[in-house]
Amino acid sequence: MSFSQGLSGLNAASQALDVVGNNIANSQTIGFKSGSISFADVFAGSQIGMGVQVSGVRQNFSDGVLGQGTGSLDMGIQGNGFFRLVSEAGQVFYSRNGQFKTNENGYIINDTGMQLTGYQASGTPPTIQPGAAIGPIQIPTGQMPARASDSGIMKGNLDSGSEVIDPALEFDPKDSNSYNSVSQIDAYDSLGNRHTINVYFVKTGDNQWKIHTSDTTAPIVDGDGKAQYQEMDIAFDSAGQLTTNPARVPIAGAAYNGAEALQFELDMTGMTQQATETAMESPSTTGYPPGMMNGFTVGDSGQIIASYSNGQQQLLGQVVLANFTNAGGLASSGNNAWTETPSSGQPVVGIAGTGNLGNLYGNKVEASNVDLSQEMVNMIIFQRNYQPNSQTIKTQSELLQTLVNLG
Structure with missing residues (x-):
């Protein structure tokens, strides 16, 4: 014995x-x-x-200690959860190894070729649609298309001490005596052509102003070739606060280089009138020109965000995590991966930081x-x-x- x-x-x-x-x-x-x-x-x-x-x-x-990653797609998990991976044969695996890269088709894969899954962004601009299916995440490598400006914002102060312009004097951009001040704002048409919009301010009386706008890149002209201007009146109270509501001045430009005509409204709600010099904050519009991808990063919620040469950022997809009632019941399959078993229970899949799922950090990897x-x-x-x-x-x-x- x-x-x-x-x-x-x-x-x-x-x-x-x-x-x-x-x-x-x-x-x-x-x-x-x-x-x-x-x-x-x-x-x-x-x-x-x-x-x-x-x-x-x-x-x-x-948890292992989070260390600095070496790739733009490196990710680390702290807390419950696993990366959900799919093999070429369609089998689902789970892993805590967050070292990822892209293959020749733009899909995010690990070193063994298994694809990382999550939600793929779609639409214009790309967003995660409600009820989107979970599947392999693909990073597009093409050009980001241009977006036509469809709204804009201009804020600032108009000098209440400005002289009233003689109403008999017709507005003329070439005559600086016909307006008190001018500001500029850039906008973009459907092909990404940049348009420079001039915004002219004319004081017509105490607390009374008229705004004229002109697309200097592609001005609208009448049959006689005379430039046409968009305009609106605004008013302020005795405290210098804007009383006109809504305060949206129209912007219009002619079709330019094959693009659609430019047309949107500029929100002036933030304007004030005080006894100080006229000054405008940096105006903005929603449009932008086309751009090529410069790179991408992973946010701490698993969002994959691309940056482009036009200064814009765009959501490409969002990584999901999976958790199990009994993680100890998972079967080790090698290559830093596990598979589901009856003992582990079925996976609960969701976005990092929700429910009982842990947090996900971009440009980090979890050490042993x-x-x-x-x-x-x-x-x-x-x-x-x-x-x-x-x-x-x-x-x-x-x-x-x-x-x-x-x-």
Whole structure:
């Protein structure tokens, strides 16, 4: 009996050293989760045990330390959750290794070629549509199309001490005596052509102003070739606050270089009139020219955002995480990945930071959670355990030899 007990102890200690060795070997593996071995005694209908057996190897899913990533698509998870990956055959895997890149078709993949899944942005501008399907995320490499300006904002102050312009004097952009001040704002048409819009302010009376706008790039002209201007009247109260509502001056430009005619409204709601010089804040419009992609980053909620040469940013997709009721029931499949089993339960998939899912950080990677100092201690313990088990076999052998000699 001592032979079987000693052999079981040797086998158990050997397998324990295997687990320790695997932990140490993967101490620098991104997203690796250390394992620990569990033992159980063996009885066979008597009070004297038959030895020991390995009841299982459990994985420790505690967080590893987040370190700086080396790629623009590197991601790290802190808390519950796994990246959801799909192989070429369509099988779903789960991983904590956040080292990703793109393949020749723009899909986000890991080093083994499995595709990262999430929500793909769509529409203009791209957004995550409600009820969007979860699937592989693809990063488009084409040009960002131009967007025509469809609204704008101008804020600032008009000098209440400005002289009233003689109403008999017809407005003329070439005659600076026909207006008090002028500001400019850029807008873009459907092909991305930039239009310079002049906004002229004419004081017509106390607290009364008239605004004229003109597209200097593609002005609208009448049949006689005379430029046409858009205009509106605004008024202020005695405290200098705008009373005109809504205060939206029309902007219009002629079709230019094959693009559609420019037409939108400029919101002037933020205008004031005070006894100080006329000054405008930086105006803005919604349009922009076409642009080429400069790169992309991953936000802390898993949003993948591209930046373009036209100064714009655009949402491309959003990574999802998956969590399990019993993560310890997942089956290790190698390559830093696990697969679902009946013991793990079905995955709960969602956006990082929601429900019981952990947080996701861009340009970070999660280091292995192996504690090397503890593994070294475990190795010594299992080595010492191995030695006395071998000694029980040796002692049993000596006893049997003694019996043989007595015979």
